Amino acid sequence: MGEKGKKKKPQFLGYGGGSLYKVRDANTGKFLYWRYAKFEEVHGQPKRITATSKQKKKQAAFADALPRFHKNLERARGAAPAVRGRAGLTLEEYSKHWLQERSQGKEALSETQQRKYRQILRDHVWAEIDGDSGKPFGELAVGAITTGQVRKLFTLNLWDKENDIGKRLLGDHARYNVLAVLRQVFKWSIDREEPPLRGNNPVLSEFAPKNTRGDAAEIETVPQRVKLALAMLRKESEGDPFTYVWLLMNFVIGLRRGERGGALWSNVVNLTKPGEARLKVRTQYVWDAGKGYHLKDTLKTSHGRRDIPLDEDFRKALLAWKKQQEQWQKEHGWEFEEGQDFILTHENGKPYTGNDDTQFWHDYRESFFTAEKDLHHREKWRGHLNRWICATLLHLNGIGLEQAKMVLGHGSAEMSRYYTVSSYKAIQHPMLKMGEWRTLTPKQQKELEVEARKFTDGAKAQA
Incomplete structure (x- = not known):
């Protein structure tokens, strides 16, 4: 050596x-x-x-x-002395011990996280059949699981899983979540230097999907779903005011889920003045361990605090929804608590939690997509994809990246660029104009070039 x-x-x-x-x-x-x-x-x-x-x-x-x-x-x-006897436990048994221990202490997982981790392990790890032994992964001795077996779990089992309509069930982001949880289970044993593991973690980071920030196949559907989003807005513009406001928050100003839940009437400025209304994004309604759902005055990033001008259609939609909400208050006799005048509420006055928001989007898709050809949109359309749709709509309407980041709450124009999915429509007009230019005579082309140069020079002089 x-x-x-x-x-x-x-x-x-x-x-x-x-x-x-x-x-x-x-x-x-x-x-x-x-x-x-x-x-x-x-x-x-x-x-x-x-x-x-x-x-x-x-x-x-x-x-x-x-x-x-x-x-x-x-x-x-x-730890109990019996912990040394865990070498013979199955992966399912050891995972349950891990969840039990992670539920205690100062750094304990919240109940929501525990449920999420348990569901991931139950649905996508324990029940999967190991190609080498023919047994479910949950029944394998945790200390005997090899890197090769884990590699097959991610590259074969989880990749090939399909839902009821034959579409791939787990996208890149979902498979990354499975990997993160399973890696924690094995790392827990290694860090404690106890059986069943004292060596290397068999769940390698290289098993992670290359595109962990979103399923590439799903992102490719954004241009098509932009049309569907506009169809939803047209349908609901004369329908339920709550649904219309909720869709506008998604597709027009791209609020995150917690920001939608934490939007307050007191943060809407000049609601009654046409052309002057704006929403101040200052709070979010989120879950934190030990607190449950609560209103939080810090946002996901430091750039999340922003003021978003509201168009006239959005302003009128908010007024219509506010009128209905006030009617509910009279009928059911509830009032807002001080500093918690939520825009989105249930009929009984309770605010919309993250789970409520997700369920609402699921139910709305169920009702909107009824034709057989559209079922794939109903099955797989994550709520966060609506921010991609918003970014793309901003781009199609000529709003630059620097302005788009102020709407979306991004820290840089580059992040807004990442969320923007270009469509052929963005270049359709200039390409058609170029086709017209090619049919002109050389003299006509030269005249257009002179006019364009004058326009450019004039713009520079004004700047």
């Missing part, structure tokens, strides 16, 4: 009897991180407790690693 491949002996630094030493890549010799290690008595037996620091300076690394060390030590001492 070359000089670079040699593993350095732990260097004792005198910090509480432990050792802080470098960890290098065996192949490249590249310095990866510092590790602090110490033997402590746990349940009457010596146990090596470690903590890893990502910082590279010794003093900083120790200051970073020591709190982690004590946390790991408390966790080891608090």
